[in-house]
Amino acid sequence: GAGVSQSPSNKVTEKGKDVELRCDPISGHTALYWYRQSLGQGLEFLIYFQGNSAPDKSGLPSDRFSAERTGGSVSTLTIQRTQQEDSAVYLCASSLIRRDTQYFGPGTRLTVL
Amino acid sequence: GENVEQHPSTLSVQEGDSAVIKCTYSDSASNYFPWYKQELGKRPQLIIDIRSNVGEKKDQRIAVTLNKTAKHFSLHITETQPEDSAVYFCAASINGNQFYFGTGTSLTVIP
Numbered sequence: 001g002a003g004v005s006q007s008p009s010n011k012v013t014e015k016g017k018d019v020e021l022r023c024d025p026i027s028g029h030t031a032l033y034w035y036r037q038s039l040g041q042g043l044e045f046l047i048y049f050q051g052n053s054a055p056d057k058s059g060l061p062s063d064r065f066s067a068e069r070t071g072g073s074v075s076t077l078t079i080q081r082t083q084q085e086d087s088a089v090y091l092c093a094s095s096l097i098r099r100d101t102q103y104f105g106p107g108t109r110l111t112v113l
Numbered sequence: 114g115e116n117v118e119q120h121p122s123t124l125s126v127q128e129g130d131s132a133v134i135k136c137t138y139s140d141s142a143s144n145y146f147p148w149y150k151q152e153l154g155k156r157p158q159l160i161i162d163i164r165s166n167v168g169e170k171k172d173q174r175i176a177v178t179l180n181k182t183a184k185h186f187s188l189h190i191t192e193t194q195p196e197d198s199a200v201y202f203c204a205a206s207i208n209g210n211q212f213y214f215g216t217g218t219s220l221t222v223i224p
Binding site: 031033035043044048050056058095099101102104107 | 145159213
């Protein structure tokens, strides 16, 4: 079946602009995670959705970052007033349930000029 | 919050030798520890995971050990092959909520 998909694959934006990144998880997966991976670095946890529960936003680096998940499926990560330090690959992952195998999407490479 | 440290950052081994990557974690409540392999330009993929109710798990050439008392866990790859070359990440999680990743180990297997 289809895996996790993300769009766009690449996004170049100017400093101060807002961007929206999209994640389509595997159908039926109740858990969805967003991570950020800077060049040569590990994965930084951003936010976690489980079913219809309120998301765990503890990893969001600032109030410029927000995410939503509509209908328990598609998720959008929004970064407002982008800064150069926001440049990274943003990865989305989903799992059937918590503490289960996470399947990662291909990521969105964000470049803020 | 949880802090995961991973060592070494780079590792080179001869084909056929074993490779060991070690991680430590800080939060004793962490109970799920996956390992991911990320090849250049590709997405991370789970290769093995261990839950806190077991001390060791093995899958063919890959094994993971967990020492809850010392709060460390290790990845062991035996009979390494060139295709094992990649960056490996460990992670720790409490009940599959937030996942905290190590900084990665770049493994190179020399033919």
